[in-house]
Amino acid sequence: MEPTEETKPAARPVVYYSGLAPFRETFQRGLPILTYHKLGPRPRGVRLKGLYLSARLFARQLAELREAGFQSGSLENWNAQAGRRIILTFDDGHTNVLEEGVEPLAQNRFRAIQFLPAELLGKTNQWDVAQGEVPEPIMDAAQVREWIASGHEIGSHTLTHPFLTRLTPDRAREEISASRKKLEDLFGRPVEHFCYPYGDWNPAVRDLVGESGYKTACTTDTGINQATDSPYSLKRFTARYPTRNLKSFWGWLSSRRREKKK
Numbered sequence: 001m002e003p004t005e006e007t008k009p010a011a012r013p014v015v016y017y018s019g020l021a022p023f024r025e026t027f028q029r030g031l032p033i034l035t036y037h038k039l040g041p042r043p044r045g046v047r048l049k050g051l052y053l054s055a056r057l058f059a060r061q062l063a064e065l066r067e068a069g070f071q072s073g074s075l076e077n078w079n080a081q082a083g084r085r086i087i088l089t090f091d092d093g094h095t096n097v098l099e100e101g102v103e104p105l106a107q108n109r110f111r112a113i114q115f116l117p118a119e120l121l122g123k124t125n126q127w128d129v130a131q132g133e134v135p136e137p138i139m140d141a142a143q144v145r146e147w148i149a150s151g152h153e154i155g156s157h158t159l160t161h162p163f164l165t166r167l168t169p170d171r172a173r174e175e176i177s178a179s180r181k182k183l184e185d186l187f188g189r190p191v192e193h194f195c196y197p198y199g200d201w202n203p204a205v206r207d208l209v210g211e212s213g214y215k216t217a218c219t220t221d222t223g224i225n226q227a228t229d230s231p232y233s234l235k236r237f238t239a240r241y242p243t244r245n246l247k248s249f250w251g252w253l254s255s256r257r258r259e260k261k262k
């Protein structure tokens with residue numbers, strides 16, 4: 001096996017999560033939250049390739065966490081978790097997560113939360129498509145019910161996935177508050193967790209989230225969470241494909257996968 005990141009000198013800060021080795025020490029210092037987006041094969045022409053994980057790599061990441069003693073934590077009691085806890089989050093509600101992710105999650109006894117753009121259920125990631133990205137389906141209401149029935153949670157990712165800090169306070173409040181009501185009405189369960197689209201937040205937006213009755217909000221700021229941190233600016237690590245030059249077990253694993261596909 002190639003040397004892992006852990007055995008190499010820390011040349012640069014690790015931002016993306018592709019395996020546990022470089023994070024072992026960090027994850028002992030607080031509550032880790034991972035961000036996932038899309039699972040399964042990448043469609044032709046995708047721009048943000050790293051945000052697709054193969055089901056095989058996703059399953060391998062979960063198995064590694066389970067074998068290291070990690071269990072699902074919950075956002076509900078995020079600041080009072082004992083033992084090795086980790087929270088798995090999915091942004092954007094993509095259908096491919098339901099198709100590719102539910103089985104590996106069940107096999108490794110992990111739960112996850114999907115942050116849904118409430119107005120776009122059954123549609124696509126049109127906020128990305130406007131920037132030239134390939135359309136990717138978002139779960140419709142029936143599929144969200146399937147996700148919930150599989151033991152997973154949902155949270156709000158606004159109505160339409162805007163940059164919240166660029167909106168008027170009234171529009172921002174609408175995106176934050178009406179999305180919660182819409183999801184609660186549709187699925188008949190409390191929606192208490194929020195996630196800022198693009199990780200775009202400021203103190204005014206954060207206060208609107210608190211006023212709208214959410215218990216937590218996830219950012220895209222990188223880091224580990226301490227119990228004394230604000231619940232409305234939780235930090236996460238984005239899980240993604242290892243970069244090609246990462247000489248680690250994970251690089252080896254993905255190259256082996258690419259070879260198999262040939």
Ligand SMILES: [Zn+2]
Nearest residue numbers: 091092197198
């Ligand atoms: Zn998003």
